Amino acid sequence: MSDRITTPLLSIPRLGLGTYRLTGAAGQAAVESALAMGYRALDTAEMYGNEVEVGAGLQASGLPRSDVFVTSKVWWDHLSPAEIRQACETSLRKLGTDYLDLYLVHWPAADMDLHRVMHDMTRLREEGLVRAIGVANFPAGLLKRAIETGAPIAANQVEYHAQLSQDRLLEVTRPNNIVLTAYSPLGRGVMTENPVIRAIAARHGTGAGQVALAWLLRQDGVAAIPKASRPESQRANLEALALAEQITEADVAELNALPKDQRFVNPAFAPDWAA
Template sequence: MSDRITTPRLSIPRLGLGTWRLSGAQCQASVESALAMGYRAVDTAEMYKNEEAVGAGIKASGLPRGDVFLTSKVWWENLGRIRQHCEASLERLGTGYLDLYLIHWPSPELDLPRALHDLARLREDGLARAVGVANFPAGLLKRAIETGVPIAANQVEYHALLSQDRLLGITRAQDIVLTAYAPLAQGRLASDPRIQAIAGRHGVTAAQVALAWLLRQEGVNVIPKATGPESQKANLEALDLAGRLTDADVAEIDALPKDQRFVNPAFAPDWNA
C-alpha cells in the first residue's frame, strides 16, 4: 500500500497531522515534531486560529515548502469573501500557496455555484494547488460535482462507528479523496473493548487498529490530531499495521454499529440529504 493517494487532481499523504484545538507554542512544537518524524501533511483552518503557529512549525522544520502538503479551510460564514480569507490564511501561514483549500462547512444559505467558482479562481491563480469541500453530504457533493469545478477532496467525520458508504460511492467514482477527521471518534475508539481485543492479537493499541482500518481503505486519507511525539509515532506505525490487519479483523470492525456521529453543530447540513 502506498503512503500517498494520487488522483488526477492531487497527490496527498495517506496520513496527516490534524491541528484542531492546538494553539500557540504547543501547536508549533507539534508540527515541528511531526515533520521531523516523517509526516508530510498538515491540516489547519482559519477557524482553528492556529495558522500562524502551523506556519511557524513548518518554517522551523527546515523542510522545503514543496515537501509539506498543507491544507486550510474557509469558514462557512465567510463564503462571500473566499479570496480575501484565503489570502489572509496564506499570510498567517507564511506561504504563497496552499496544496488544498476547502469550504469548511456548507452554510445554510450557501450559493454553491458562486462559492465553487471563487474556489476555482484561487486554483487558476495559483493560490491553491487543489480545492475541495468539507462536511458535504452525498446529495450536496453531487450538486458540487455537477458544477464542473475540479473538487479534489471532501473532508468529513469518519471512523469505525460511522458509515460513509454513500459518500465513498461518489468519491471513489469521481477520483475525490475522502479525508477522515475525528478518526478515533474523539477518543472513544482508543478504549473500545471490541477494538482492544483485535489490538491485543497484534500487540498494538486500539487507536492504532482504528486508524489502520481507515488507512487501508481506497481513496481515504486520515488526519488524527496528535500533540506529542509518542502519539505521533504510534499513528505513523498504523500505516504499517494497515497492511497486516486480517480479513477477520476487518470483518469484526465492519460489523460494529455505524450510526454514531459526534460532530454535529447547529449549522450542520442534513446528513441524509
C-alpha cells in the same frame, strides 16, 4: 499500499496531522515534532486560530515547502465572493506560504450560492493561490450537486471512523476520484475504548487507536488526519500505516460489523447528513 493517494487532481499523504486546538507554543512544537518524525501533511483552518503556529512550525522544520502538503479551510460564513479570496489570502499570510496545496469550504452554509462558491474556489486554483480545492462536511447529495457545477473537487473532509458509516459518500467520491479525508478518526477517543477494537489490538500487540486508524488507511481513496500533540501519540499514529497492511480480513470483518451510527461532530449549522 502506498503512503500517498494519487488522483488526477492531487497527490496527498494518506496520513496527516490534524491541528484543531493545537495552538500557541505547544501547537508549534507539535507541528515541528510531527514533521521531524516524518509527517508530510498538515491540516489547519482559519477557524482553528493556529495558522501562524502551523506556519512557524513548518518554517522551523527546515523542510522545502514542496515536501509538505498543507491544507486550510474557509469558514462557512465567509463564502461571499470577496470574502473567499480575502480569507485565502489571510490564511496564506498567516502560514507564511505563497500557496496552499488544498483549500476547502469548511462547512456548507444553508443560504450559499453553491455555483458561485465553487466558481470562486476554482478561481483561486486558476490563479495559483492553491493547487487544489475541495469541500468539507458535504453529505452525498450536496457533494453530487457541487460536482455538477464543474468545479475540480479534489477532496471532501468529513468525520469518519469505525463507528460511523460513510458508505453513501464513498459511492460518490471513489468514482469521481475525490479523496475522502477522515477527521476525528478515533471518534474523540471512543475508538480506543471499544472492546472489539481493543481485542484486535491485543492480538497484534499494538494499540486500539492504531487499529482504528489502520481500518481507515487501508481503504481505497481514504486519508486520515488524527490530531496528536504528544510525540508518542504522533509516532503511534504514524505506525498505523504499516499496520494497515498487516490486519487480517477477519479483523476487518469484525470492525465492519461494529455499529456505524455514532457521530460526534454535529454543530447547529451542520447540513442534513442524510441529504
